[in-house]
Every structure is written in C-alpha cells, then in structure tokens.
Amino acid sequence: MRNVRNISIIAHIDHGKTTLTDRILEITGAIEKRKMREQFLDSMDIERERGITIKSHPLRVFYKSKKDGKEYEINIVDTPGHVDFSYEVDRSLAAVEGAILLVDASQGVQAQTVANTYKALEHNLEIIPAINKIDLPNANVAETELEIEDLIGIPSSEILKISAKEGIGVEELLEEIIEKVPAPSGDEDGKLKALIFDAKYDKYRGVIVYIRVFDGKVSIGDKIMTFSNGQSYEVIETGVFTPDMTPVDELKAGDIGYIIAGIKEVSLARIGDTITNAIDPVEEPLEGYKEVKPMVFAGMFPGVPEYYEELRKALEKLKLNDSALVFYPDHSPALGFGFRCGFLGLLHMDVVKERLEREFEMTVILTAPNVEYKVLLKNGEELIVNDPAKFPDESTIQEVYEPYVKLSIITPPEYLGRLMNLVQNEKRGTMISTENAGFERVVLNFEVPLAEIIFDFFDKMKALSRGYASMDYEFIGYRKSDLVKVSILVNKEPVDALSIIAHKDKAYSMARKLVDKLAELIPQHQFEIPIQAKAGGRIIARSTIKALRKDVLAKCYGGDVTRKMKLLQKQKEGKKKLREIGNVSIPQEAFLALLKVGEDENK
Structure with a gap:
C-alpha cells in the first residue's frame, strides 16, 4: 500500500477536470495514442457536448516518479461539478486521501470551488491546489493565486500552474501527488469494509458497483452484503479501471475498483452504502450514508398520448442507471396520461429529458418544475404535496411548510447591491452573512425558499452580474410559509396542469403574468375566451382572448340601421351559445408558459 495514492479532482463546472485526466492518461501511457480522444472519461454524448461531467469516473494509472525512480499506482476519481450531484462528490471524496483543487485562471474561485473545498476539508483530505488554463490570453494567474491563498491558506509559492490542454505542469502535479498525498491505511486481514461511491447498470451483467476497500479484501465467490438493506450477493467479478474495466483476482484494503455480483437494480446498490462480508460482517457501517431524495418535481407527458407505454418503458430503463430518478403515473385532463417525476435539480431534469429524446427517440412535454411541500391539515393529518393540482382546499389547511436552502453567491463587489436586491426583494431571501473570498471576490450567504431559485433565478443572477457571479446551494430544512x-x-373550466403554488405576496403578480402569457399563446376561437386566475376562493386576475369575427355587415349596402342591428344581435347570440358548448384547444406551448413567465424580465 506504500506505493498507492488515491485522489479526487474537485472544481467548478468547466474548469478542466476531465481535460486534466486526458493528459494524465497520455503521460502515464494508460491509453494508446490511436485510441485517445478528448474528454475520454465522459461516455455520454450530453457530457461531451456540454462539457460537463454527470457521472463520476474512476481511473487507475501507473507513474514512475522522477525523484525516487519507484513506480506508483494512482487511483483518480473524476467528480461531477454541478450542485445537483453534490452528494456524489461528497461520497467520492470519502473514498480518497487527497484532492486536486483545480481553478480556472480566467474565471478564478467560483461557488462550487468553495463548496467542494469545504467538503474536502471536512474529510481531512490533503489538498493540492493547481491553477489551470494558464495558456489562455485572458488568464489572470496572480489574482487567482490570491483567491486560493485566501480560501485555504496555502501560500502562492506552493500553488501549481498548469495547462491541462497543453500538458504544461502535469508531470509536476503527479510528483506533488506522490509526495504530499498519504498512502491509504487499512487492515488487509480485517473484516471487509468497502464504500460504494457510484454504480452503473449493464444490461448483460447487472449493476457494476464502484467501491473503495477500507479494510479486508473481496474476491470472486465471496458472499457480500449491503448494509442499508441487508441484501446478500455472490461476487462474480472484481476489477479495476485502467481506464477500461480490467478483471483482477481480488480487491484489498486501499484499492479502488468495481465488483459485479448479480445486483439487478442500481437502487439496491446505494451510493454511500457500506459493503461487508455476509458471513462475517463488520459491526458498524462507514459514516456519511444518506438516501438521496429528489428536490424538484415536474409532470412528464408523451408528445403523442398513444406513446404513454413507450415513455413508461423508457423511464424504467433510465431508472436502472439513475437511482435518483423517481416517477409514478399521473393524469392531466389537458395532457392525458403521463408521469410525475422527481429530480435532484434542474440540470438533472434537463439531462433526463434530453436522454429520453436521444436514446429512446421520445418527444416529451415537461410541465413547470415544483418543489415538495408539507401541508398540515386541520384534522391533524400531514400531506406531502409535489403537484399543485393535488394541493388541498384552503379551508382544510392549518399550516404549509416549504423547503429552504442555504444559498451562496460569489461575485465581484460591484454587483453586490443588484444581487442582494434580487434575492431579498424578489426571491423572499434572508441575508445571513457576507465573507471576503480573496481578491475582488465576495461571498453572499442567504436562506431562500427552494421554489424561488429553481424557476428563473440562475438566468437573472447571470444577467445582473454580466456572467461573473456563481452560485451553490444546500438543503437546510422545511419552514412555515404563507x-x-x-x-x-380557461373558458370557466379549471385546467389543473396550469396550477401553481405561490406565496400570498406574489400570487397576484404571478397570476397576472401567467394569464397574459396564456392569452398570447392560446389561439383565437370563434367565441370570446376568458382566462382567469383563482386563489383563496376568488378571481384575482383575468385576461380575455377576443373572438374571431366575421364581418356580417359586409353585404349591407345602405338600408335601415335596424337591419344591421338585427344581424349583429344574431351574431352575438350565436357567439354566446358557442362559448357555452365550444371546446377550447390549448396548444402544448401554453403548458410551458409557466417556464416562460420570467423570461421577459431576464432579457
């Protein structure tokens, strides 16, 4: 174990984590040049196109040190950078002894950089700071050094300057890993104790579980058990990532690798769970396990109602590979049969939608995202509501609780006032504190309802700060709210799919915007269509779509005015009758109007 190093790479989105692993693969000769491609570890098309990592990717390389001539085994875990996947980052950090803190020289320290650094410090990891993209013309290395120094107190002389794209300074980084990151500790002869830090589904072999072994060893034929649900399995294969999956005889204390044990669903191999020997288990699991709960909910309906069954099968297949996705059948009078889906956040929702469209060629309609509310009824019953259509009648409600998050925004000082105004006045946030985040950077900490930041907050924040501000948030609990x-x-008929849950102070302004937007999107009919918003038992906003009019007076050339009045009266009565029996066809764009309500303000 003396020659083993386990590290993770932490950074904000698009700061160059995956590019750095590409260069390490090249320098260590882990991959042949003819097989090399950019973003080698990103296996999904979405990851490649957007330049983001959605799933963690472990990697084992061998590097011969220039200093002592010994060969070292380095296990690297490339982590996702987005706030939606922060639990995966946390568990990846629990599997290693050191972390490379990568900061983009042109962007400096960002919100995810700070959040992930604090996570690494909580796990007592050895942090190796490195400034990336020093070859860019707009790189500001001196300022970034000051920011990192301020963040973790490491003097600028010890901060490495690299270019992952050009390969500058990457060998020095590998030498630094060998020198500073401690070798793993653990008892090879003890009872098996391993951490699941990720898992993926393979349609031929079942679930492939990514593990870090802390004590003991695991080999083919062993009976293992997952701590959270007590399920037992027999190990069929053990292996490591070099970077392809390579079978080995056993994994022992200090190793990072994978096991295949005939597990049928990813939900049975939960991230953060402990694996132990089923015959001789350990008494206590590893700390830090928690069940990942969806934070954002939305209705998902097939573009063509007949494809409901195909959508169900597609979601089931996605669920095999994504245990965080939750869905159950739903019905909307306007959109027909579909599903209510739970996601970790907006990016997760976007990724699921795009994967359905690409991998399964499904056209889907997503309704506006909502959060999960707790409703205490007057009869003492407590309801969990994540669909506005199922929100109980106001007369039966005692109290309503909504989820709150701690929101951190990092921004240059000149945008401070605008962002404070956005969060406190528009988004019902409460200021907690401000901190200095190094040269020309300020951290603003707020407590904000989650519902306020899943809507249009990110776009507004970027617009107000000219793209310089970045954000991170974490769930802190439920609070009583009005x-x-x-x-x-629509035409006096309620449309459940268009319902929203709003704070009393904002109900009118949101209703006003929504009815006006719907009036633009719903086409004219032969009769007048009233669009009304109702809250608290009364109509609070209305917009009217005028009827398509036929010029019935076109054939009247002169004559008595009563003749014209008769024709107009007859037309009026016809329109009134038509409004009573006519059906309003609502286009699909109208159901996405909820998402577009804030767009005009952002522009």
Whole structure:
C-alpha cells in the first residue's frame, strides 16, 4: 500500500477536470495514442457536448516518479461539478486521501470551488491546489493565486500552474501527488469494509458497483452484503479501471475498483452504502450514508398520448442507471396520461429529458418544475404535496411548510447591491452573512425558499452580474410559509396542469403574468375566451382572448340601421351559445408558459 495514492479532482463546472485526466492518461501511457480522444472519461454524448461531467469516473494509472525512480499506482476519481450531484462528490471524496483543487485562471474561485473545498476539508483530505488554463490570453494567474491563498491558506509559492490542454505542469502535479498525498491505511486481514461511491447498470451483467476497500479484501465467490438493506450477493467479478474495466483476482484494503455480483437494480446498490462480508460482517457501517431524495418535481407527458407505454418503458430503463430518478403515473385532463417525476435539480431534469429524446427517440412535454411541500391539515393529518393540482382546499389547511436552502453567491463587489436586491426583494431571501473570498471576490450567504431559485433565478443572477457571479446551494430544512394555490380557468373550466403554488405576496403578480402569457399563446376561437386566475376562493386576475369575427355587415349596402342591428344581435347570440358548448384547444406551448413567465424580465 506504500506505493498507492488515491485522489479526487474537485472544481467548478468547466474548469478542466476531465481535460486534466486526458493528459494524465497520455503521460502515464494508460491509453494508446490511436485510441485517445478528448474528454475520454465522459461516455455520454450530453457530457461531451456540454462539457460537463454527470457521472463520476474512476481511473487507475501507473507513474514512475522522477525523484525516487519507484513506480506508483494512482487511483483518480473524476467528480461531477454541478450542485445537483453534490452528494456524489461528497461520497467520492470519502473514498480518497487527497484532492486536486483545480481553478480556472480566467474565471478564478467560483461557488462550487468553495463548496467542494469545504467538503474536502471536512474529510481531512490533503489538498493540492493547481491553477489551470494558464495558456489562455485572458488568464489572470496572480489574482487567482490570491483567491486560493485566501480560501485555504496555502501560500502562492506552493500553488501549481498548469495547462491541462497543453500538458504544461502535469508531470509536476503527479510528483506533488506522490509526495504530499498519504498512502491509504487499512487492515488487509480485517473484516471487509468497502464504500460504494457510484454504480452503473449493464444490461448483460447487472449493476457494476464502484467501491473503495477500507479494510479486508473481496474476491470472486465471496458472499457480500449491503448494509442499508441487508441484501446478500455472490461476487462474480472484481476489477479495476485502467481506464477500461480490467478483471483482477481480488480487491484489498486501499484499492479502488468495481465488483459485479448479480445486483439487478442500481437502487439496491446505494451510493454511500457500506459493503461487508455476509458471513462475517463488520459491526458498524462507514459514516456519511444518506438516501438521496429528489428536490424538484415536474409532470412528464408523451408528445403523442398513444406513446404513454413507450415513455413508461423508457423511464424504467433510465431508472436502472439513475437511482435518483423517481416517477409514478399521473393524469392531466389537458395532457392525458403521463408521469410525475422527481429530480435532484434542474440540470438533472434537463439531462433526463434530453436522454429520453436521444436514446429512446421520445418527444416529451415537461410541465413547470415544483418543489415538495408539507401541508398540515386541520384534522391533524400531514400531506406531502409535489403537484399543485393535488394541493388541498384552503379551508382544510392549518399550516404549509416549504423547503429552504442555504444559498451562496460569489461575485465581484460591484454587483453586490443588484444581487442582494434580487434575492431579498424578489426571491423572499434572508441575508445571513457576507465573507471576503480573496481578491475582488465576495461571498453572499442567504436562506431562500427552494421554489424561488429553481424557476428563473440562475438566468437573472447571470444577467445582473454580466456572467461573473456563481452560485451553490444546500438543503437546510422545511419552514412555515404563507402559500396559496393559484388555479387557472380557461373558458370557466379549471385546467389543473396550469396550477401553481405561490406565496400570498406574489400570487397576484404571478397570476397576472401567467394569464397574459396564456392569452398570447392560446389561439383565437370563434367565441370570446376568458382566462382567469383563482386563489383563496376568488378571481384575482383575468385576461380575455377576443373572438374571431366575421364581418356580417359586409353585404349591407345602405338600408335601415335596424337591419344591421338585427344581424349583429344574431351574431352575438350565436357567439354566446358557442362559448357555452365550444371546446377550447390549448396548444402544448401554453403548458410551458409557466417556464416562460420570467423570461421577459431576464432579457
């Protein structure tokens, strides 16, 4: 174990984590040049196109040190950078002894950089700071050094300057890993104790579980058990990532690798869970395990109602590989049969939608995202509501609780006032504290309802700060709030799919925007269509779509005015009758109007 090093790479989105692993693969000769491609570890098309990592990717390389001539085994875990996947980052950090803190020289320290650094410090990891993209013309190395120094107190002389794209300074970084990161400790002869830090589904072999072994060893034929659910399995294969999956005889204390044990679903191999020997288990699991719960909910309906069954099968296949995705059947009078889906956040929702469209060629309609509310009824019953259509009647409600998050925004000082105004006045946030984050950077900490930041907050923040501000948030609990359900009536008929839950102070302004937007999107009919918003038992906003008019007076050339009045009266009565029996066809764009309500303000 003396020659083993386990590290993770932490950074904000698009700061060059995956590019750095590409160069390490090249320098260590782990991959042949003819097989090399950019973003080698990113296996999904979405990851490649957007330049983001969605799934963690472990990697084992061998590097011969220039200093002592010994060969070292380096296990690297490339982590996702987005806030939606912060639990995966946390568990990846629990599997290693050191972390490379990568900061983009042109962007400096960002919100995820700070959040992930604090996570690494909580796990007592040895942090190796490195400034990336020093070859860019707009790189500001001196300022970035000051920011890192301020963040973790490491003097600028010890901060490495690299270019992952050009390969500058990458060998020095590998030498630094060998020198500073401690070798793993653990008892090879003890009872098996291993951490699951990721898992993926293979349609031929079942679930492939990514593990870090802390004590003991695991080999083919061993009976293993997962701590959270007590399920037992027999190990079929053990292996490591070099970077392809390579079978080995056994994994022992200090190793990072994978096991295949005939596990049928990813939800049975939970991230953060402990694996032990089923015959001789350990008494206590590893710390830090928690069940990942969806934070954002939305209705998902097939573009063509007949494809409901195909959508169900597609979601089931996605669920095999993504245990965080939750879905159950739902029905909307306007959109027909579909599903209510739970996601970790907006990026997760976007990725699921795009994967359905690409991998399964499904066209789907997503309704506006919502959060999960707790409703205490007057009869003492507590309800969990994540669909506005199922929000109980106001007369039966005692109290409503909504999820709150701690929101951190890193920004240059000149945008401070605008962002504070956005969060406190528009988004119902409360200021907690401000901190200095190094040269020309300030951290603002707020407590904000989650519902306020899943809507249009990110776009507004970027617009107000000219793209310089970045954000990170974490769930802190439920708090009592004054919320009402705003129902939308089209031609006096309620349309559940368009309902929203809003704070009493904002109900009117949101209802006003929504009815005006719907009036633009719903086409004219032969009769007048009233669009109304109802909250607290009364109509609070209305917009009217005028009827298509036929010029019935075109054939009247002169004559008595009563003749014209008769024709107009007859037309009026016809329109009134038509409004009573006519059906309003609502286009699919209207159901996405909820998402577009804030767009005009952002522009």
